[in-house]
Amino acid sequence: MEKLKTFDVDLKRLFFEVLKRLWLILLVGIICGAGAFAYAKFFITPQYKATATIYIQNYTGENDEKIYSSDLSASQNLVTTYQGLLTSDNVLNRVKEKLGENYSVDAIRASFTAEAIEDTPILKISVSDHDPEEAAKIVNEIAKVAPDAIMNLVEGSSVKVVDFSRVPTGISYPSYKKVAVIGCVLGAGLTLAIIVLLVLFNSYIEGEEDITKLFDAPVIGKIPDFTLYDDKGERKKAIFSKKGGASK
Numbered sequence: 513m514e515k516l517k518t519f520d521v522d523l524k525r526l527f528f529e530v531l532k533r534l535w536l537i538l539l540v541g542i543i544c545g546a547g548a549f550a551y552a553k554f555f556i557t558p559q560y561k562a563t564a565t566i567y568i569q570n571y572t573g574e575n576d577e578k579i580y581s582s583d584l585s586a587s588q589n590l591v592t593t594y595q596g597l598l599t600s601d602n603v604l605n606r607v608k609e610k611l612g613e614n615y616s617v618d619a620i621r622a623s624f625t626a627e628a629i630e631d632t633p634i635l636k637i638s639v640s641d642h643d644p645e646e647a648a649k650i651v652n653e654i655a656k657v658a659p660d661a662i663m664n665l666v667e668g669s670s671v672k673v674v675d676f677s678r679v680p681t682g683i684s685y686p687s688y689k690k691v692a693v694i695g696c697v698l699g700a701g702l703t704l705a706i707i708v709l710l711v712l713f714n715s716y717i718e719g720e721e722d723i724t725k726l727f728d729a730p731v732i733g734k735i736p737d738f739t740l741y742d743d744k745g746e747r748k749k750a751i752f753s754k755k756g757g758a759s760k
Contacts, residue, residue, distance in 0.1 A: 529711045530704065537707070538700065540702075541699045541700030542696065543699065544698060544699025545696030545699065546692070546695075547695060548691050548694065548695025549691060549692040557642050559640045559641065559642060559685040560641060560642070560647050560683060560684060561638050561640045561680060561684035562644070562679070563636055563638040563677055564636075564637050564651050564652060564654070564674075565635065565674040566634070566635050566655060566658055566659070566674060567633060567635075567674050568590055568669070568671055569633065569670040590633070590666075590669070591633060591635050594626075594635060594662055594666075595627075597662055598624075598635075598637065598654065598662075599624060599626065602661065603654075604620050604624075604654075606661055607620060607650070607657050611650065611653055615650075620639075623647075624637070624639050625639075634674065637654055638651060640684060640685070644680045655673045655676055658671055658673075659672060
């Protein structure tokens with residue numbers, strides 16, 4: 513028995529099969545994008561981020577430009593150290609005392625982030641909360657407490673507040689646009705992958721060309737279609753005579 517040939521991937525056929533179903537890919541992508549947007553809009557609690565900035569120096573002297581110039585690089589290196597100090601219990605306990613008993617150190621730490629501004633001795637501190645006024649209140653209290661707390665922990669340091677935070681008006685999380693785009697891409701991508709797999713693993717023989725590819729043999733004949741239709745387009749039963757052929 514002649515062995516079957518391996519059915520090679522026909523990229524041209526695959527392309528046109530995908531093209532025929534492009535409407536489905538786009539439709540599923542749009543539906544998934546809309547669904548992701550709706551989920552983020554109605555089921556995810558929005559967060560607001562309030563940000564303040566503090567300036568760090570590793571000396572306390574004044575009116576000494578030579579010291580400032582030489583210590584600028586050292587101040588930048590200390591920023592990373594101060595990031596850790598700001599999230600310590602020592603500092604956050606002071607913040608908690610100022611805010612009141614309704615706040616816990618762990619909750620403040622979980623909502624708080626500190627980020628160095630590249631190539632500067634400036635530290636950006638932020639607090640995220642579902643209430644924008646609460647976010648601004650907490651981060652501003654941290655900014656007020658930070659200078660004295662850090663200078664007590666690190667001798668010869670100087671910390672000054674550059675900007676206090678205003679009450680944020682825009683949502684920082686989630687990004688509805690980003691969520692919708694991700695949902696759209698994932699939906700369309702998954703649909704495309706399913707279509708490609710269905711085409712690649714489809715063993716249905718659609719014509720003479722498929723037979724030739726599978727069996728590596730020429731087609732010497734094919735069964736004709738004897739389906740008959742009347743004037744109304746309805747199918748009729750074919751009756752075969754002994755002389756051959758079909759009659760109505």
